[in-house]
Amino acid sequence: MRLTKIFSVLGLLVGATFFALSLTPSLIPRSAYMQGILAGTAFTCGYIVGVFIHWLWNYLEIPDIPVTKWQRRMLKRGALIFCICLVVGFLWQGAHWQNSIRSLMAMPPVSGVRPFTVGFVALLVFLSLWAIGKGFRRIIREVTKRLEMHIPERVALLTGLLVALALYWGILNGVLLNTGLHIFAVISERHDTAVAEGLSPPKDPEKTGGARSLLSWDSVGHQGRRFLTLGPSVEDIKEVAGQGIEPIRVFVGLNAAETPIQRAYLALAELKRVKAFEREILLIATPTGAGWIDPGAVNSLEFLYRGDVATVVAQYSYLPSPVALLTDDEYGLTSARALFKVIYEYWENLPTRTRPRLYLFGLSLGAQLSEDSFDFYDIIDDPFDGALWAGPPFGSGIWQVITDNRDPGTPAWLPQFKGGEVVRFGNQYGGYLGQEPWGRFRIAFLQHASDPIVFFNLRWMFRKPDWLERPRGPDVSPDLRWFPVVTMLQLVADLNVGIAPLEFGHRYSPAGYILAWMALTEPPDWDEEELQRLREKLKIYPVR
Incomplete structure (x- = not known):
C-alpha cells in the first residue's frame, strides 16, 4: 500500500x-x-x-x-x-x-x-x-x-542539523513569535485605554478616579475602571448583612506613573487620602497580567466585613498572563515587590491596636507574584496577618515545597503541612483543616483538584502524578489514567481552561472564596442563613 x-x-x-x-x-x-x-x-x-x-x-x-x-x-x-x-x-x-x-x-x-x-x-x-x-x-x-565533499560526513551531518535548527528557530522566534507578540501588545494597549460602554467616573469626587482623586479616570485603564465601579454598593451590603459602609478600592494603572516604585508611592498616597488605614481589613491584591482581579474574591471579602475593607491594586501589564510571562515576567515581580514594600513599611509603623489587619491576595499569576512580593526574613519581627492565594500556577515555589513535603497520608490535591499551624489548603467543597491551631500569621491556598494550572508539571511526562493516587479529588474523573508523554500533552491542552464551568478547573467561584475568607480571617456574626443569602447575592456580579 x-x-x-x-x-x-x-x-x-x-x-x-x-x-x-x-x-x-x-x-x-x-x-x-x-x-x-x-x-x-x-x-x-x-x-x-x-x-x-x-x-x-x-x-x-x-x-x-x-x-x-x-x-x-x-x-x-x-x-x-x-x-x-x-x-x-x-x-x-x-x-x-x-x-x-x-x-x-x-x-x-x-x-x-x-x-x-x-x-x-x-x-x-x-x-x-x-x-x-x-x-x-x-x-x-x-x-x-x-x-560532505569537503568535510567528514558526520561533521557535515551535524552542521546540517545546526543550520536547520537555526533557520527554524529564527522563523519561529524571530519572526512569527516576536511579530505576534508585538501585534498582541498593540491591540492590548488600545483595549486598555478604551472606555467600555456603561462605565463612567465615580460621582463621589472623593473616590479613586473621582474629581479629587490622585488617580485620574483615564490613567486606571480598562480593568481598573471595571474594578472601581462594578463592586457592591453600601446598599447591597446592607441588604445582605443588615448594616454596612462603602468599601474602599484603589487601583493604580500602568499609565499613572513611569516606574513601579512611583506607582507604589502613588498608591500609598491615595490610600492615605481615602483613609484606608482606618478600615478593619487592608487587602493588597496582585492582579493577573492585564490587571484583572477576580471580582468574586474582593466582593465576598467586602460583604463578609460589611464594607469595612480597603483594597489596593497596581497594574503591571496590558497583556494576559501567558503573554506577560513570555514578554517580561520580571517587571510584574518588580511591581508586586514595590507595592508590598511601600505599604508594609508604612503599615508596620502604625499603632498596633488601631492599624488594619493586612492581607495579601492573588489568583494564578497574581498568586505567584504575590507569593514572591515579600521575604519572610523581612516580616518575621512584625508579620502581616495572612494571604489567600488561589489557583497558584505550577511555578509557585512555596506551594511546590509545601506540597512535596506534606504530612504523610494527606493527598497532593488537599495536603496538610506541619499540622496546619501556618499553611492550610481548601477547595470549592471546604478544607482548611489542621491538627494544630492556626496561628496569627496564616496562609491559605484555594485550589481545585481539577485545576491544570496548579497541577501541570513537566515531570509528569515520565512520572505518575501524586494527585492521581487514591483518594482522588471529587472533581477528577475516575477514568483518568496516566500514560507516559500523553498525559503531559493532555495537561498542556487542559491549560486552555475556558471550557470549564465556574467552580471547576481554573475558574474560582464567589462561594469558594467565601469559604476561604471565612477560614482565613474569621469574620464575626455570620450564620448559615446569612451566608446563603450572600452566596445568592454574589451571583449577580460579573465574573470577568
Missing part, C-alpha cells in the same frame, strides 16, 4: 497508540477542536518516537526478523488496518470519556458529529507537522550533501 511507502509503519503504530490514549479523559473537558489539536499533536509525537526507534534499531545494526517479501507486505497492511481500527474505535469511545468529566461538573453531555470533527482536525494537525518535519529533514540533507 502506498501509505506504508510514504510513512514509517512503526511510526504509524506508535502514533496511533498515542492518538488513542490522548482521547481518554484528563482534568477538564475539551472541545472537539481542542481534542483534535491534542490528538494530532499526540499522533505526531508518537510517530516521531516510532521513527526514532526504527532509526536506532538500524543504527545499532540489530538484524531484522527474517520474513519473506510477501510476509513483510502483509505485516505492513495488517499494521495499517490495526491503526485504523484503533483510531476509529477510540474516537467513538472519546465522547463517553469526555462525558465522564462533564457529568462531574454538571455540564450537558456531548455526542453527534464530534468524532468526525476530532478526526478531521487531528489529520490536519498531523499532516501540517509532518510537512514541517519533512522540510526540516530536507534542509539537513541538502546542507549535508553540499558539505
